[in-house]
Structure formats: structure tokens, C-alpha cells
Amino acid sequence: MQSASALNGSTGVGDHPPLIEAREVTKQFGGLRAVDGMSISLGRGEMLGLVGPNGAGKTTLFNLLAGSLKPTAGTIRIAGNDLSREGSERRIAHGVGRTFQIPRPFPEMTVLENVLTGGRDQAGEHIWMNFLRPGHVAAQERAAVDKARQLLDFVTLSPLEGEPARVLSGGQRKLLELARILMADPQAILLDEPAAGVNPTLLELIIDRVLELNAQGRSILLIEHNMEMVSRLCGRVVVMAGGRHLTEGPPAEVARNPAVVEAYLGGVA
Amino acid sequence: MMASLDQPVALSTRGLVAGYERDLPIVRGVDFAVRTGELVVVLGPNGAGKSTFVKAIAGLVPIHSGAASLGANDITTVPAHQKIRHGLAFVPQTENIFATLSINDNLLLAANILPKEKRSRRVGDLYAMFPDLAARPSLRAGQLSGGQRQMLAVARALIVEPSVLILDEPSAGLSPKIVAEVFAKLKAINATGVTIILVEQNVKAALAIADRAVILVEGVVRHEGPAATLADDPVVAELYLGVRQKAPAA
Numbered sequence A: 001m002q003s004a005s006a007l008n009g010s011t012g013v014g015d016h017p018p019l020i021e022a023r024e025v026t027k028q029f030g031g032l033r034a035v036d037g038m039s040i041s042l043g044r045g046e047m048l049g050l051v052g053p054n055g056a057g058k059t060t061l062f063n064l065l066a067g068s069l070k071p072t073a074g075t076i077r078i079a080g081n082d083l084s085r086e087g088s089e090r091r092i093a094h095g096v097g098r099t100f101q102i103p104r105p106f107p108e109m110t111v112l113e114n115v116l117t118g119g120r121d122q123a124g125e126h127i128w129m130n131f132l133r134p135g136h137v138a139a140q141e142r143a144a145v146d147k148a149r150q151l152l153d154f155v156t157l158s159p160l161e162g163e164p165a166r167v168l169s170g171g172q173r174k175l176l177e178l179a180r181i182l183m184a185d186p187q188a189i190l191l192d193e194p195a196a197g198v199n200p201t202l203l204e205l206i207i208d209r210v211l212e213l214n215a216q217g218r219s220i221l222l223i224e225h226n227m228e229m230v231s232r233l234c235g236r237v238v239v240m241a242g243g244r245h246l247t248e249g250p251p252a253e254v255a256r257n258p259a260v261v262e263a264y265l266g267g268v269a
Numbered sequence B: 001m002m003a004s005l006d007q008p009v010a011l012s013t014r015g016l017v018a019g020y021e022r023d024l025p026i027v028r029g030v031d032f033a034v035r036t037g038e039l040v041v042v043l044g045p046n047g048a049g050k051s052t053f054v055k056a057i058a059g060l061v062p063i064h065s066g067a068a069s070l071g072a073n074d075i076t077t078v079p080a081h082q083k084i085r086h087g088l089a090f091v092p093q094t095e096n097i098f099a100t101l102s103i104n105d106n107l108l109l110a111a112n113i114l115p116k117e118k119r120s121r122r123v124g125d126l127y128a129m130f131p132d133l134a135a136r137p138s139l140r141a142g143q144l145s146g147g148q149r150q151m152l153a154v155a156r157a158l159i160v161e162p163s164v165l166i167l168d169e170p171s172a173g174l175s176p177k178i179v180a181e182v183f184a185k186l187k188a189i190n191a192t193g194v195t196i197i198l199v200e201q202n203v204k205a206a207l208a209i210a211d212r213a214v215i216l217v218e219g220v221v222r223h224e225g226p227a228a229t230l231a232d233d234p235v236v237a238e239l240y241l242g243v244r245q246k247a248p249a250a
Helices: A006-007 A058-066 A088-093 A113-118 A127-132 A134-154 A171-183 A200-215 A226-233 A253-257 A258-265 B052-057 B080-086 B103-113 B117-128 B147-158 B176-191 B203-209 B234-241
Strands: A021-027 A032-042 A047-051 A074-077 A097-098 A189-190 A221-225 A236-241 A245-248 B011-019 B027-035 B039-043 B064-068 B089-093 B164-168 B195-199 B212-217 B219-226
Touching: A006 A047, A006 B212, A021 B039, A032 A171, A047 A113, A058 A088, A058 A097, A058 A226, A088 A097, A088 B176, A097 A171, A097 A226, A097 B212, A113 A134, A127 A134, A127 A171, A127 A221, A134 A171, A134 A221, A171 A200, A171 B195, A189 B089, A200 A221, A200 A226, A221 A226, A221 B039, A226 A253, A226 B011, A226 B164, A236 A253, A236 A258, A245 A258, A253 B027, A258 B080, A258 B234, B011 B052, B011 B195, B027 B052, B027 B195, B039 B052, B039 B176, B039 B203, B052 B064, B080 B089, B089 B147, B089 B195, B103 B117, B103 B147, B147 B164, B212 B234, B219 B234
Parallel strands: A032 A245, A047 A221, A047 A236, A097 A189, A189 A221, B039 B195, B039 B212, B089 B164, B164 B195
Antiparallel strands: A021 A032, A021 A074, A236 A245, B011 B027, B011 B064, B212 B219
16 A cells, blocks of 8 residues: 555645745754755645655754754744744644654653643643643543544554553654654644664554555655655755755655766765 | 685574564564674665665564574574673664764773773774774763764774674765765675674665675565675665566567
């Protein structure tokens, strides 16, 4: 099964601005320029792959797009809004959710409680609301629990909802993290190596869920070394090397690009 | 030093299965052998299991089944800290020196398992081999550049005169010029008779100094051969990128 964007090659841009657009973004760590004038855009409903050899700057770019890092230079727009200097909380509020290569759930909290931490704008977060409108707070909490349970069902973790998260395998932790970010209803989901360290059975499930999220209209940006997975999911792939945009195009095409081969085999300084 | 086929096997694995969790093996049945005096590079795309493979040999990752031997000795269950006494030295990718200690103290600490009378002589030997380190023995190791740190880590590993030296991505984070210097030093060490197993991402640079290469993909050996042949073999790019590089002949 392929994604809608893989089948029709659409970038999903249409008349709207891209959901995420980074222009000439640079991130400098001391003497190291991890991301160097990189531009990338994620269209609405698009499933875009981001690949490149080790040390290419992919995860740093992810951190910039998700707001975990602030760029040294360049602009990052989410749905047309310049959020270059805003942190991850503001990006989440604008519909950007991200997963990590190595998920770190709260180990002693239950699986359900972990998912609930992903909820936003809950009245109970404000202490006075608990006294002034306890009924409203309770109703919202019930709705959040219902939604978390639906999401656990979506990622097939319902049977484990009462277990502490520490009992989950690496692949199950990735599914839990996906459910947690879905609590905030992101329109763009940044997935950092969802296949890494996952057994083949769970990997198929993760691929299936990602396809389903894309079919719901959500945009997906995927960092992945598993090129087979990228080819199955993405209609377009961007290649980074040395912190820069090297090339982009359909996965099979870029994988045959001599410059890409050179970058992967150590030819790029 | 190019090892010939009649050299004895210095290190081997048979059906090695290893990983951090028993139900998710990263290395899935690897048969591997390196002959005395060879420099063999272990290549493969990210997540192939290269580092896990050598860490398992070094005793740092659990071996679930299969065996590892150093010469004729089975070292499968030998604890990591004992393997050095069997002649196996391992240089991890990171945290391979004591940053707050001086260069000299780093070397003396590594020499601690030698008999007392041999320690200062071996440190002197290593200074002769690494003149950059000899130039400022009291410098804190944390103040060294990335390339010099790797040299210190290699010097620490060599101090006990191992028969087999394993290095996990010594070029990581180094500039191409420094990578060339580190690799030239490894080649020189190999020329003294030390068998080297090198895990690398930098395919071209590693093939340039290796005798032979083994390519791991998803925890199994997918390809191997003489380094000179593999340098131009399109299969290497196919295995790295997961896509056929040339259309099959009609």
C-alpha cells in the first residue's frame, strides 16, 4: 500500500502556503555548521522523506522545525506564520507534532497517563478553574481520557493502558509516542526514524498507522534510513549532505543520483 | 600488511546473534573471520548492526547465541575487562579517553594491567609512535582536538600490545584531512603486525586502507570481498541506498 501523495506525486501545496516552510535555515554549534542554508517545504497532505548519510544534519533540521532549537539564521514558517524564534510549545499550538528517534515515556506513569500528557489547553491546568468550574474541568478530563483511549486503540496499545510505560518494548514506545502527540491534533507530524530498532511486525503496524494519518489529511515529514520504507511511503524525498540540500525528487530517482551515492559512500566533505 | 590466506585466523565469529534485548536481535547470525595481520573494514548502512557486532565481540553487548573466538580461544563468555588480557583491544566511538586526566595519566592508566617494570617502557614506546602526544604529555586530554583524542584512544588500546585491535568509527566527527591522518596511522599500526577490525561509515576512505571488507545489512553479512574490488562495486551503493544502481543487462 502506498500513501496518497506517493501515488499521485502531489506536494499538496495547492493555493495554500506550505504547512511547513524553512528558508535558508542555518544552525551553528560553535565552529560546526550542522545545518547550512537549508530550505525545505512540506505541503498540505504531503508525505515527504528526509534522508542523508550520518551527520548530514537531518535531526538538527528536525529540531529546528519542531522548535527545540532556534536557527542561527533563516526563517521557519508554519502555515504561513513566521515562528522562527518561537519554541516547541508554540509550534505544537500551530499544529506541528514530532517524535524522537529514541522515545522516552514517563516510565512509572501508565500508558494511558503518558498519552494524556499530550493534551493541550485543559482547563484543569489552571488551579482556579478547578474551584470555579469543577464540572467543566471534570467533563474535559473525561473527554481527554476518552480521546486517549481512542488513540491507544488506534495504535493497538489498549490492552496495556494500565501498565507502566517502562514495560513497553522499543517499538511499542514509538507507538505510544505517536498516540501522545496525536492528543494535540497536529496537522504536521515529524517522525524521526520510526523504523529504527523496531521488529518487522510492529514496523508494518507503524507504517500502516502512518499511512492512515496521511489519509486523514495530515502532512508527514519522515527521517528514515530504511529506504524501502521511504519508497513505500513518500512521493518525494529531500536529500541532505553536509548540512545542505543536496537534491530532491522521487525516492528511486534520487537513490540513483551519482551525487547521492557519493554522499552516502563518503565522497562529500 | 597484506595478510595471506595461509595466515592463521586471528578472530572469528560463528552464527553470532547479539542485541540489547533478547527478542530483538540486532546481529542476526554473523559468520566472520579475520586473518592475522589483516585490516578488515565492517561497512553497512545506518542500523545495519556494525557497532553492535563489534561491541558483542568486545563483550559490551549480550551474545544470545553463536560464538566468538580469538585465535583458538573461545571468548564468547569472557567478560569485557578480561578480553584485553587475551589480546583483544577495543576502541569505542566515544568516551574512549579520560578527558580530565593528562595524556600521560591516560596512558599510565591503560598500562596499569602490565607488570610494573614494563609500564614506563610501553608508555615510551607509544610516545615514539605518536609524537604529537609526546610533545605535551601533561596536557589535559579534554583539550585535545578530535583527531588527537582518537590517537590517544588508539595509543591507550595499543599499550598492552594486543593481537587484534577493533575500532568503532574512529572517523566520526572528524574533518576529511584529519580522517586521512587517523587512517594513515591505522595503516602504519597494521603494518607492524596488529590485526585490525574497523567499523566505518566513511566507505571510500576505509576501503582505501583495508585489505578486505564485509558489508552488514539488517544484522547479516550481505556482501564481502577484497577492498580494492569493492571500491568500484555498484552492489555497495545498492546495499547502502536500498535501490538497484544499474538496470540489469537485457
